[in-house]
Structure formats: C-alpha cells, structure tokens
Amino acid sequence: MSAPLSESVVDEQRSSLADDPVLTVFEKGAPGRRAFQCPALDVPAADPEELLPRELRRAEAPRLPELSEPEIVRHYVRLSKRNFDLDSGFYPLGSCTMKHNPRLHERVAALGGHARLHPLQDPEQAQGALELMWNLQGALGEIAGLPHVCLQPSAGSHGELAGVLLTRAYHEDRGEQRHKVLAPDTSHGTNPATVTMAGLDVVKLATNPAGGVDLDDLRAKADADVACLMLTNPNTLGVFDPNIEEIARIVHDVGATLYYDGANLNAVMGLSRPGDMGFDIVHFNLHKSFTQPHGGGGPGSGPIAVSERIAPYLPVPTIVRGEEGAFDLEYGRGRVGSKSIGRLRSFQGNYGCFVRAYAYICSLGADGLKDASETAVLNANYLLAALRERGVLEQLPLAYGDLCMHEFVLSGGPMKRELQIKTLDLAKRLLDFGYHPPTVYFPLLVEEALMVEPTETETKETLDGFADALAAILREAAENPEIARTAPHTTPVRRLDEVAAAKRPVIRQALTVG
C-alpha cells in the first residue's frame, strides 16, 4: 500500500496542478505569433491612401492575442476542462430542461447545405431550408395546438417580447390601449422584464396554497385595462394549474389575451396543448424542450405559435408555399394593410437551431415526444419519492402539493433552521459530489428554494445516486455543518468573491472600470 508520506506532504502535491496560474489568452503567447496565414495579395497593389484615407484608418491595431495555433488549442482545451457539462454528469437545473443533446443534431447541422447557406440566398436555391422550416412550423403548431408559427425569435425572452408586442398590436388594431399585463409571482424574470421593454405595466398575481393562480386575486385584477395574462403551465413550481380553464375564461372575458411561457413544455408534449387550454400565444424554447445544446448560455431559439386572432400581426418574413409546392419568403412589405409588428432580428432566425430541433422531432415522432414528457414527469416524481423515502423531505419539504409535473421545488427553510446550512451551502456541497446543483432561490416565493428538473434522459440509477447525495449531505451537516458551509472543496476554484466583483468590476483584461 501507499508509502508512508505525511498527509500534509501528499496534500501539497495534490494541489500542485491546481496551482497552475490562471492566465488569460491575452497573457499568453509572444509578439508576432499567430495561427492565421493570410492568403497572398493577388490583385495589383494600390495607394493605401486612395483605398482608405488616413483619417478613416485606425492608428494602432487592436491588441488581440498573439499565439501559435497549438497554443490556442491548448489554452481553450484546458479551459474547457474547468467546466462541468451535461455529458459528464447529472444537471438537474430546474426550469432549464437539461436533457441529453444527441450528436446526430450536430452532424446534420454541420452539413454544408445547411451550415454554409447564406441567409439571403434566393429562395429557389434554399428550398431545403425553407421546407425544413415549414415542417418545423407545422410540428410546433401541432404540439402547441396553435396553428400559426413564427420561428424568428432568438430565445425565450425574445419570443416573449414578440408575444407582448403581438398582444399590443392586437389591442391597438381594435382601437384599445390596454396597459396592464398580469403575471403570477412565480413567473420567470423574463416575463416582467419583457412587459416593461414592450412599454406595458406588470401587475403581479398571487399564488394560492395549491401552487396555482389565486383566482380571487385574478378576478380582482382582471379589468378592461388588462392586455394579457402571462402564464407558465406547469408553472415554475412544477404545478399544473388545475383551474386553467377558469383562468382562461376570466381572462378572455375581459378581452385580454393569454400568453403561455413555454419553458416548461417538456412536461406536456403530446399530452396537453396550450392552444387547447385557451392560450393565444406560446413561445417555445428549442434549447430546452427540443434539445438545442445550451452552449454555456446560448444559442437559443424561441419560436412562437399563435391563434387565429393574433396571426395577422406576426413578424415578417413568413414562409409561404406556392401553388406548385415551392416555398418562398414573404416580407409583407408593400402588402397593403399588413398589420405585422415587423422584424425582431435580421434574416430568418436561428436556423441552425431549427435544424437540430427538427432532427429531434423527426427522431422522436408523435409517440416519442409523448414518451419524453411522460418519462420527464415520471422521473421527477420518482426522484421526489426517492428523496421522501430517504427522509430528505423532512428538512427539504416539497413547497406545494404532493406530486409534481416534470420538476419540483423544495424549500430549504427547515434545513436552514435545523441544520444551519442554507440552500446555497447545499448546492455548493453538491459540487463536491460531482453534481450540478438544481436551480436555487427561484421561484422567489419559496423560502430557500431548490428547483429540481431531472429530465427524461436520466436513468433511475442516476436519480438514486443524486437522492443518496442529498441525504448524505444532510446527514453530514447534522454532524458538521461547516463542511457544507465552506464547500465546495474539490473544484478548480472555491467560493468566489462576488461582492468585490460587482463593487469594483474588472470586466476586461488589465483594466479596472466603474
């Protein structure tokens, strides 16, 4: 067995690699190095002043990095190893639907015909792309139960902006200036932020003891000034609102629209459709339910589907199908009486994400999508049961109800009081166990919230292991809370000083601002 070396010496050895100083790409390399070989000048040399007068020219080249190609590769490969990722471990980040990202999608998205297709290519020469988008629109419309789809928005938040602007356009077209948007206190931050950006005012709705919308509060606030109700269903508590029909009725009765935040669509694909619940507008997060990889914070894609009454206002361009089946882009420009809210971004949206989402839908098909949602809900409930069985829910009770949809929210309140560790400590300690923690401190109305979304692509073994880890951390905290409070202990860095970072922000190399 191991030679007799004192613990502290071994420990010193262990940290030698970790002490590799962290240098940025700007602190590496040497002047003059580069990877790029510029193609030779193959046209006649011309007077620089004639090409671009001195006063328009840059005085000094931007101080970009100067490294050889092997250095660049090594720098970023090494950086990558300082990231936790979904391909390496369980990532039950609530509300984010961290499901497996099949590599097939990367393969098909990389095909030259998709990846090197210019966005202004003439539609006759982009028929494959337009057909793909057409098919994806159709599939998303069917899944939402709302027939009119626009793929353009770049993320969920962008889809929300589109949705609120559509609602405005709808009311304005009818001569109404409604300025309120209702949103429950469980809503995601993008909902109220969007309302403000769209020039309207948020009115917060209370949550009832079952975790749904407080109907009395809704009735009280649903007046003629209300443009829209924004809802997530199942909501961010993992609760499917049992009163959804009544809610829709109330909102429609005052002439307002219903907006469905589709971030939680993974619970209900093929099982229940926003359109059938009475919603007018839905956004999808292709990077959640449809497994566009999250990329460390994007790219995303946030298509929207809308009802008949909202359709006239959809953004341009739209895809149209001609008599002979050929596809074209329709810009609405010059079309008399176009009511479109206009463009939300350049070109046609994040096509690369469409390719992946479409490949996913093709792979799963009707049954597969339903299976996915069923398994997502099964996995969440199993994990909940496994935690219950291990006694974890005693200190971390389920915030609402006893079952859940595809995710659930625990409250760390009792744990904080009884074990003197906070949800943050629990989360940090999970890092030492090789898990990405759940979403923490959201939704805001749950004390010390812990929001767990396992997704359908995880196995029972993984769920059991995670339940064991939570139980172990609670047991450990009962004995020595300090371990969790000072966690993590095994990560490349430990807890970081976020206060200092915000107080005196250093947001670029070697320059202190603010």
Add this chain to the structure above:
Amino acid sequence: MSAPLSESVVDEQRSSLADDPVLTVFEKGAPGRRAFQCPALDVPAADPEELLPRELRRAEAPRLPELSEPEIVRHYVRLSKRNFDLDSGFYPLGSCTMKHNPRLHERVAALGGHARLHPLQDPEQAQGALELMWNLQGALGEIAGLPHVCLQPSAGSHGELAGVLLTRAYHEDRGEQRHKVLAPDTSHGTNPATVTMAGLDVVKLATNPAGGVDLDDLRAKADADVACLMLTNPNTLGVFDPNIEEIARIVHDVGATLYYDGANLNAVMGLSRPGDMGFDIVHFNLHKSFTQPHGGGGPGSGPIAVSERIAPYLPVPTIVRGEEGAFDLEYGRGRVGSKSIGRLRSFQGNYGCFVRAYAYICSLGADGLKDASETAVLNANYLLAALRERGVLEQLPLAYGDLCMHEFVLSGGPMKRELQIKTLDLAKRLLDFGYHPPTVYFPLLVEEALMVEPTETETKETLDGFADALAAILREAAENPEIARTAPHTTPVRRLDEVAAAKRPVIRQALTVG
C-alpha cells in the same frame, strides 16, 4: 480567506470525486436498454430456419453492454477525462514526435468524398483519392530522396516488415540467400522483431563513444551473409551519424542493402535525405513526422520509399497514371514476371492517414517542412541548454555529445546514485507537474535513460517551464526523495501493480485467465 476547516477534513472532501468507483461499460446500464433503433423489417418475413439453419445459429446473444445513448456518451466522456493528451499539455515522448495535430486534417478527412469512399470503388470513380495518393507518393519520394513509394504499410513496424521482405526478395532474385540483418544496439525494438518475423537473423552492432555506429564492429560483421543494415539516422540517441557515408560504403561493398528507419525523419526534412545518404529503403511514420494523430496507440501509417534496384519488388497494388492522366490501380496479377512481394494488407492502406499527411504537406510546403525540422532541432537544443543552465545535466548528463538533433537522451545514473531516485520516479513526479514524461529506459544502452523530444510546435515558454519542473524535482529530491519515489500524487490513480497484472492477468471483464 478560507474558513477554518481542518486540513484532513478538506482532504477528505478533495478525494470524494476521485473515489467515484471505476466501473466499466459492462457494469453500467440495465437489461434491455440500448441506443440503437433498428430500422423496421421492410421485406417479407421468412422462415428463420430457412434463412439460417439452427445449427449455424448462436445459442445466446453476446453479452454486450446495455445502456441508453446518454449513458454511453457520459461513460466515454468521463473516461476521456482520465487521459492526458497533447492538446492539454507538453508531451516530450522521445522517438514519438508528439507534434501538434491540426484540426484541419480531421475536417478534410471527414469529407464524405474521402470518408465514405468504398475501397473497391472503381478507379474511374475514385480519381480524387488516387490523385491524392499519387501526389503524396511524389512528395514522400522527394523528401526521402528515393523515387519509388508504396503507401500500403499500416505503421512503422509494418513498413519495416515490408522493407526486410523487399531486401530478401532482392537478394533471392539475384540467387542469394543472405540471412543476417545488422542493427545497432540503439535500434528500436521493432527492428529486431521485424527481422525475426521476416525469417532472418539479427546481428547487433556496437555504438561508438560519439553515439554512432562502431565502424570496426561494422567492418567485422559486414560479410557476404549480410542482407541489410537497419539504421535510424539521427538515431535514437538523437545523434546524426557523422560516418554515414562510410557506413553506406561498407554495407554496399558487401552487396547488402541499407534500411532507414524513418521514425526520426522529423529532424531532417528538407535538410538531408536518406536516399542521398545511400539508403535503399525508408519507412515513414505518418503518425510522427506527418502529424497523423496518435489516437492513443494508432492508427498509424508506414509508407515506404525505395531505390531503383528495390522498386521491382514493391507490394501491390500500385497506382499508375494512364496516358490521359487518369489514375488506376495495378495489381501486378497476371503481369508476367511480376517480382512483387505481394500484399501486406487489404485494400490500399490507411487512406484516412494519407489525407491528413497530404494536407499537412500542402500546408507546410517545401519551406515549411524545412522550417519544421529546423525548429525541432532548435527546440531540442534549446531545451538541452535550458537544462544545462539550470544545472539539471549535473545529475542527468547528456548520454552522448554536446549538441543533439531533434531529441536527446539523458542518463539518470548520477541522479539515481546521488539523489536516490530513479528515472521512473522522476517520470512519475513529472505527472504531478502536468507534463507527460519523456520516453524512459530506452535506448537500452543508456543507464536510466530519459529520451526527450520536444518537437517544433512547442514554444520557448513551454520548454522553460519543463526545464523548471525538472530542476524543481531534482531540488525536491535532494531534500526529500520520498516524494518522487511515491509519485504521482495528483493523478486519478497512483502507481499501479503491474507485476500482479502480468502474473494473474485479468484482461476482460470478470474473468481471470492465465
């Protein structure tokens, strides 16, 4: 600063991740799981017995793993993280030429026209591939200074086998049965092993004090029974034999051939050519000099280039160019009087490696290849100087000479005696510093050998860092040799029991043999 937690507790936390039990893919998953979706049966069902009689059928399905796709991805991604790799750190493994592997090569090799081309595709429909091979042959011939190239061998050792069989064929064709092959004691193990496989006998040559072939010994052994001399030049000591012309003369004078082991070609590309030195046969290691990635131990590719007199015996098929410039494969079959030694493997060789090597040669061009070799030699000499400057050579003297070509060999003898650590200990301690150790205990004639090949793609900063690390380890050993002797301390596993592994080999899951 860190909360006051006892060192041993922290230490315990640190190891929690490492203690993740090591399970093989056969120990994961659950019965019935799989990633593969079998396409549906689209032909009429037939009587199984008619299709394949019972007695030819397998009784029980092979016990392959049963995992979901996300599980497989996670298993192998996690395994990958237990590997050190060239994209993450310095890898000065002598004799292996661990130079940077440009990703361009992976991109072009993956193009459908290369990657999905069937090896028996009709030559008219594989003109691009044949032209690529033709061009590569031409380039390798020019680099070697020997015009006739065969790309077929699968690795250096395979090229050696081809070479020795060619030598036999050459002599046999002249009615001679020469049975001896001379090889210096510095030669790589594949050289003597090849000789035996080819049915000839190895005669070992001594090395002179300058690190070259002992000419007296050569003269004494060069007789009419000698078929061939196998030489590496620069040899495995990093020494370019100053007597190479005389050596060639002696060997040719007795009617034998000269074989050049091209593993060290990276020292002399565009600077000195084996053909010009008098060699008849050369093998290339495309996975060394021409940056085919090493893949954890292959694939490789070992083309050979030969002189006029050896050409008639080259393996089949060969590429020929017709009148109109079209390429074809010539199998030599039926060709009256074909003297070819025949095939060495199926099809045309490791074409995927040819694509990469060819892309590399195109990228560098004539000047770039010369630059590469010059920089390889410069880097090796700089590293040697940096070690000298740090006093490292006092305990780890250069085995031969004072300069070197693209690599050099140190002797750990003095270190072992003075500091009580062996070359193995030094190597293991380097792991803690984040370096792949040099080749150790080879060549055999150097006591406690350490063979260092930095390659041209490393920077001065990296070489300085490595020199610092060696110096630090020697200093540390002077104080406490136990640290190196029990190293590594920071790796996923520590020193492994190789004796037990060989004594009672467990070479597959859950089965003990031997």
Add this chain to the structure above:
Amino acid sequence: MLAAIGVGSVQELFDRQVPAPVRLGRPLDLPPGMAEQDVYEHLRELAARNVSAEEQLSFLGAGMYDHYVPSLIDMLMERSEFLTPYTPYQPEISQGGLQVMFEYQTAICELTGLPVANASVYEGASAVASAAYLAKLHNGRRRIVVSAGLHPHSLQTLRTYAHGFGAEVVEVPLKDGRTDLDAWVAAIDDDTSAAIFAQPNVYGAVEDARALSAGAKDAAEPVVIAQVDPITLGILAAPGECGVDVAVGEGQALGNRLDYGGPSFGFFAAREQYLRRMPGRIAGETRDIDGRRGFVLTLQTREQHIRREKATSNICTAQALNALGGVVYLAWLGRQGLVELGELLLARTHYARETLSTLEGAQPLHSQAVIREFALRLDGDVPAIRRRCIAQGVNPGVDLQALTGREQDRGGLLVALTERRTRADVDRLVDVLGAALAAERHTEAVAV
C-alpha cells in the same frame, strides 16, 4: 419506479394533475419516430436541396459573410464542456466558460476601442434595438435619429422595438453613399435619445464616424450608437476613437458559420457610464476564498432574474457558444492577422469595384471608400441579370432594392468579398456579369 411513487401508472400521474378537458385525447398528428440513420438521410436530402457557398461562387453579403471558419473552432465548439452546459450559474465549476466570456469581452473592447462590453446579445439587428433601449433608459428622450445607411433589418427591428418602448424613429438620408451630415445634425434635437449609424453602411461606404459623432454631440448630446462590421476594425478607426458611445454589431464574420442566418452572436460595447444599463451577462474577475484568480457573472442587479420589471433588458439565454467562436477566431487571426485580413479585403474589394465598373452598364453607386462590400448600379433589370449569373454558377450579390425596399435602390447590386474570394473569382464574376448585362441589353433591345 411507479411503486416507489405510489401510483399505478404514468397515466395516473397525469390524471391526478392535468384536468381531463385540457388533455389531448389523441396522438399528435406528426410522423412516427425514425432511426438515426433515417433522420440523417432526411436532413441530408434537405441540405442537398440548398445551394450553399460550398457549391456556388457567391458574392452575397449584406450582414453575413462566407469567411473561412478555421477548423479548431469547430473542435472547440463541439467539445461537450463548451457545448452542453448552461449559463455559468455555479462559477466554481464553470471557470472555463466564464473565462471565455471575460476574454471575449476584452477582445470586443479592444476591437471597438470602448471600455466595457457584455458577453453577447442575440445578433446584430436586435443589438441595435437594444442599444436604443439603453439610450431610452439613460436619457428618457423619445426620438431616435437613424441614418438611412443602417442595414434595413436593423432599422426594421429598431422600429419594432421602439414601438414597444415608446420612441419615434426618424430616418436621415444619404448623400453620395454616406449619411448626409447636415441633415443628420439638423434632425437631432433635444428630445433625441439616440443617433444611430452603420460603419461601413449597408451600401458598403465608410462613414465619417468622427464627424457624425461630433455633429450629434454638438447638436444635442444623444447617445451615439454605431453598428460596426467587426472584420473591418483592424484597419478602420475604432468607434471609441471616433466618439461613439455604444458600438454594437453582428459577430457572424468572426468564426461563425452562415447557418442560413443564425445562430451567431451580437456584440455590445459602450463607454463606462453605460455599464450599469447594459443588457445581458457580464463576466468579471475576482478571487476565491483561497485567493485564487477566478471569474463570476457580475453586475447581475441589471438583469431580469434579479430586477424583474426593473431590469435593463429581458435577455436571458444569449449566444455564449457563438461568442466563444468569436474570441477563438480573433485569437486565431491574432493582432497582425486582423490587420492583414483587412488590407487584403480592402485591396481585393477595390480591385473588384474598379474592374466591375469597367463593364458596360455597371457603375459604382457611390464614390466613397469601401472595405469588403460595395454597391453597383446596373443598367437593366437586376433580378433578371442575377438569374443569368446564377445560371452560370455565380451569385453576383444582393439585389439592393429587394433588400432595402427603397425605390431609389432599383438597379443596385451589393457585392461582398471575403478572403475566400480570390482575384480569379472576381475575374470570373466580371466575365459572367458582363455577359449577363450584355444579354439583358440584347433582350431589352429585342423587346423594344
């Protein structure tokens, strides 16, 4: 698993939670699932029905460009560690992604000559709109003055957003291809929140950014916003040097694929005073409790998840992976490489404009300096001329009138170059376009 939960079936989980009337009582009307190989075939077949820059000599640009994407970028963007995690909410296990953001921000600051940058926004056009929203938050004014040289998609997106946040958009015309400085200054009044131009503008012309910024400031101190093409910033004066307050743009040219328009990334840089009104994620440097250098998401009190309706933007998921491509591309080019690339484009574009202008029936649309894209005015029907070129395997560029929708752009052709378009390619375009122009003249003559 069902037993552990205490239900008899998965069905029961839904029965107990989802009211029957809103349950979908039938299978989705979608095709059945397919094996991986079949999905591959299907998507490959769709790809084969597109004519990409892989198959066609293309001079399309107008916001996205067929630059060569170095292969190391693919490798890095496909690494699980960068591809599959989400926003780095847990910095201890996300130092890789956070450091990339920090490096990216640094590179964007260097490019733009501005001191602060965020970690990406969606893309170029909405970045312009977001910059205008920042101006609105900053000064509360209600007019936005915009040069007609702005890319029409940016302009249209700005109009969409501005209608929402309550601002009026006023367009300033061009004069010989550049923003009419007098009209620009005249348009900017005390209620002007932002003054926006593009550099180079959508007609390829290099604007006098210093004069536009100074003129705007002198007139009424609006927030001066420029949409810039990052590939030009090795040789073009940096927005920060020219007095620009907020520089935004489309990052696709920096190491991102065309992807029929996305995903790519938008970049967003500004003067320090706007830092706390910036949209999106920002990574900052700090230390851990052991004193080790590290990075975190910072200034989060600007953001929607903290500030909700008071946030400076609603953006959440942005374009982290594409921004990684951007910073790796800039590192790959290197300091001198960006300059050399700019000079190469400048020279080739000059050559192309000169040579094409010798064709009968083609003249430059304006006389301003151009860097990588320029506009011609053709005698004849541009759609017909383009079709003729395309039939010869050459896409000669963008039909300007179709792009901008402006009647005065009829006859305009916007021709873009990248380092992949050699002199030989330009010469080919000259031949093909020359022939197309001649053929159209002939057709018209016959028709007349």
Add this chain to the structure above:
Amino acid sequence: MLAAIGVGSVQELFDRQVPAPVRLGRPLDLPPGMAEQDVYEHLRELAARNVSAEEQLSFLGAGMYDHYVPSLIDMLMERSEFLTPYTPYQPEISQGGLQVMFEYQTAICELTGLPVANASVYEGASAVASAAYLAKLHNGRRRIVVSAGLHPHSLQTLRTYAHGFGAEVVEVPLKDGRTDLDAWVAAIDDDTSAAIFAQPNVYGAVEDARALSAGAKDAAEPVVIAQVDPITLGILAAPGECGVDVAVGEGQALGNRLDYGGPSFGFFAAREQYLRRMPGRIAGETRDIDGRRGFVLTLQTREQHIRREKATSNICTAQALNALGGVVYLAWLGRQGLVELGELLLARTHYARETLSTLEGAQPLHSQAVIREFALRLDGDVPAIRRRCIAQGVNPGVDLQALTGREQDRGGLLVALTERRTRADVDRLVDVLGAALAAERHTEAVAV
C-alpha cells in the same frame, strides 16, 4: 534561443552535426505552403472527384461495408483526450484509454466466444497472417492450409508473410460455395501449422465452422483460425463455440468509416493457451498502491520493446482509436441490437438474393445460407453490366473475378447489404441490373 544554446544560427546546429555531402543543398521540389482555407479547398476538390456512398447507391462490400456510423462515435473519436495521446505508457494519466482497451477486449471476447483478445492489430488481412505466425511460433510446423473461401487480400497477405517466416500455403477448394470438407481434411497433415477459413466466406456463404474445426483437429491438431465478420456474430454461432482456436477479423463494420480502406482495426482473439504468444498490446486490470481499481498494459514481455528479436510480433503502433470506435459501436448497438441488426441483414439479404435471382441472366452462385452478402452468376460481361448500372447511379457490387483473380469466378457479382440499404434500394437494384442484363443481351445479340 540561439544564444542560450551558444550557436550563431540554426544553420550552425546542422553544420556541426550533419556532414555536408549528405545535406540537401536546395529546397525540396514541392509546392509552397498554403493557407488553411486553400488546403481545405484543394482537399475538398479532390473529395468531390470521388463517388462515395454518399452520392451513389452502392452494394460494394467484400470486406468493408457502408454501415451507418452513429454520430456519438465521431464526437468521441475527435475528443482531444482520445485523439491525441500515444500508447498509454504512463498508466496513471492514461486510465481512459486503458479502460477503453479493456472494455474493447471484453467485447471482442464476447463476440468471438473466446477467452482472450488483444487491444487491436492493423486490420483484417494482416490479422490472418499474424494468426498464422502465432501458429508457427506455437507448433513450429511449416504448412498452412487455407480455404479458398478466404478473402483474396487475406490470402495474398498471408502468402507475403508466410514467405518471410517460412511456411508454405496450401489452398483447399470450395464445393457449392463452401469449403470442401473432404479436401480440407485431406490437406491437413502433421506438418500443418494452421488451418484457416473465413466465416462467412468471401462468396458470402456461411461455412460449417464446427465441421471444419473438428475435421482439422481430428486430422492433425493444427491451430484452427477463422476470419470472421463481426457484424454477423449476433446471430452466427461464435467461433469459440465451434472449436476455433484463433478468431481474427476486420473491424471496420463496427463503427468505423470506409475511408477508402482504412484506418480501421483488426481484432484478434484466442484460446487461453495462446495468450502469451499473442501479438500487440493487451490491457489488464489491477490496483494502485491505494487499492483503487486501474488498468495497465500487461504481458509486455511478449512485445518488441522488451523482447526485441524474440518478440511474438513486431507490432507497435496499432489501431487504438479505431478500436475505440468499435467498442462504442457495440455499446451503441447493445446486446439485443446486434441480434436485431443481424436478423435484419439476414432477411434483407435473403430478399435481395431471391429477387435478383428472378432476373433473366442472373442466378445464385451457390445455395448456401448467406447473411449480409451473396454472389450471383451473371450471363454476360460483368464489367460491361456493372458500367451500365453505374451509369444509372447504382453500383451493383464487386466483380468477383476482378477481386479474386480466379478464372472460375468470371461472371460473378458479389452483392453486399447493410442496414442502410432498404428494400426500396434493393428493388432499385433489381430494376437497374435487370435493364443492364437485358441491354447486354441485346448488344451481344447484335454483335453476333
């Protein structure tokens, strides 16, 4: 750097070490270097001049097959951690690669029904030759008896090797597509070192492996060697069950690309008694000094770097990365998947043989069971018929006579299927081949 070394120039480093007469005093006669984008274009252009299975409906096989390679394999094989290291000489930092080898060996043992396997050899044909060398080392005998059903490349490679290590190769003919058992037994004498057959053989026929093994053993106890197609081993009796001593083969079908013939991998499995004569790397399980499970290269005293001229083989660099592809593929298929895939191939191949045999001028070459490949005898000139099919975008398979060089194979066409070839594809082949046969009949009739 030069100063530190103490030389004035790099030139001096060479002047002092390399004698002037063997220096190359001129630049290499090679083109100048090219930028990455230009190399890409050049290699893409070469690729475009090949007709791959991406562009053509192809029934080529005979050793390598156009199976679908699942995309997760690309991802894993391209990970730096698997792609760029060398042989795991330092096990402490190579546990990933070593464990993959161990898993791979286990999978090969499971497939072949044999207890030991190495970590890969170059490819299939040389694996056969290496197995014969093992037999030679084992029993020292000097004859190798080979079924004529062995793939001609294996046979030719064996001859090349055997000439070297000193053994005579004797061919045994087939009877109705299978090895003639009587001739086989008759050929095996006391000096027979090895008896080798292929399963299925190169004509697609399933051999009676039990009879061949038993017959050989009874005759004179040679080492019985089978070259097997791994994709069939979900449904075909395992070599180990059938009395085979050493099973080798080409691994390409398991998750490796066609790559115009390589790189792929050869696999090598044997009975325990041959373990210490196996060629190549072998990974073994062990423990570290802290008791943790780990893997190392083991039994290295067989190998060239330790035993030099006494080594059991000269192999050094093998095919680790390709073997990784192999084991990942097998894990991806899974236990039932391999069986299902085998049944699918069996059914489709049966359908194809039956349907094609209804064509006028085409009949099965033999009546044996076939699994994924079968031989037809065509009336007419096979090269001409093939050309006609190819002109229609269908490559109907391999010209048997061109492959084997055997006169009696004239008229033979070898047709291979994979799971990518659907019934519709087979039906297309039937149409195209039928038309080609008819056209050839017509041409011949006219010529006569």
